[in-house]
Amino acid sequence: MGNKIMSLVAGLLFGFGLTLAQMVNPQKVLNFLDFAGTWDPSLAFVLGGATITAAIGFRLAGRRAAPLFADRFQLPTxxxxxxxxxxxxxxxxxxxxxxxxxxxxxxxxxxxxxxxxxxxxxxxxxxxxxxxxxxxxxxxxxxxxxxxx
Amino acid sequence: MITQFTPISALAGGIMIGLSAVLLLLTSGRIAGISGILGGVLAPRHGDVSWRILFIAGLLTGPLLYALMVGGLPDVTIDDSLPLLVVAGLVVGFGTRLGSGCTSGHGVCGLARFSPRSLAATGIFFAVAVVTVFVSRHVVGV
Incomplete structure (x- = not known):
């Protein structure tokens, strides 16, 4: 049960973050990719913030032998x-x-x-x-x- | 269309996305890759579906929670033709399954795990997307 509630919370957090960062607007994304035109570097801050946070959090989570509500970590092999x-x-x-x-x-x-x-x-x-x-x-x-x- | 450079909200939103990925890994031991999570719903395995549906339900509801808590929603401007949306959707769906990930699975989680596969995939899809945008906006002139 705990893992299901936490999946919902994680999804909410993800959707909230995408909205706050305006990544739901394809124009923000296309402008990041458009160096020759209306360049908007915002996406780099989204990806950077997300990746650095995840890198630190993954390292801390990985100290545990298993996740809180599952018997093992399922990582790509x-x-x-x-x-x-x-x-x-x-x-x-x-x-x-x-x-x-x-x-x-x-x-x-x-x-x-x-x-x-x-x-x-x-x-x-x-x-x-x-x-x-x-x-x-x-x-x-x-x-x-x-x-x- | 010009969009404003918004570093603070971009960074804050990015940190929330990162926290979401950490929360999912810490509690369920799973990688927060959206194409993988959705793909697993379309190819269901017993006992491995409900957490995916709940994550997607949360992802769908996140913007509404934002509207309630912060007020107002960002613009979502899509002026592409119907056939272009269909073609793009098909290749994104097929490509993310073939390549085992998208901007979240390879881009955020894979880079955070220092995965060489994800680094390669992310470099390739960013480079190809930049070329695609250049061609569609400045060569073909859509």
Missing amino acids: AKDIDTPLVGGAVLFGIGWGLVGLCPGPAIASLAIAPGSVAVFVLALIAGMLLHRLLATRGVGSAGAKATSR
């Missing part, structure tokens, strides 16, 4: 920089650059601008299902063992 990783990152970069939405802010902004964002989120889910379909059928590199983050 893959080590190789392989074709699926690179190909997936390239595809994600293209989609992210096209409209400025990535999965977290897309879900959070559903509450603010439901119309256009819902189209993106439905397509996002379809893309994930397509990957799963190909992966379970073992088609090409998508058949590589899916490591979940």
Whole structure:
């Protein structure tokens, strides 16, 4: 029960942070990526603040033998920089650059601008299902063992 | 469209995102990667679904909590055509599953764990996104 309540709280904190940082607005994201135009460095402060906080907190949490409400830490174990990783990152970069939405802010902004964002989120889910379909059928590199983050 | 540089709220929001990731790892032992959390709902395994749905429910409600506590919501301006939104959504969904992560899983959590895979993925998707924005805004001229 504790882990479920804490998952909800963590989600709330995440959505609140994205809103405070205005990362729910794709224009803020696109402007960070637009060095040649209307550059807005805000995203670097979001990523920097989040990563440094997580790095310190992860180190402290990692001193425990197990999480508070689960029997073990479930961390990614893959080590190789392989074709699926690179190909997936390239595809994600293209989609992210096209409209400025990535999965977290897309879900959070559903509450603010439901119309256009819902189209993106439905397509996002379809893309994930397509990957799963190909992966379970073992088609090409998508058949590589899916490591979940 | 010009947006204001907002370092203080960006840093504060970023710290909250980092605290969210720490809270999830400390309590459930899981990585706060949104594409992974959503992906696990779409490929459900017994006993591994409810925490994901609750996290996503919180993520959806976070902006409403912000509106209640702070008042007002930031602008969300999306002026892309429907087909572009569909194409972008499809490649983001497919790409984040193929590459095992997005800005949160690789970008925040992976970098915080000093994961070479996440560093590579983050470098690649940022570089590709910068090129994509350059082409769409300054070459094609959308």
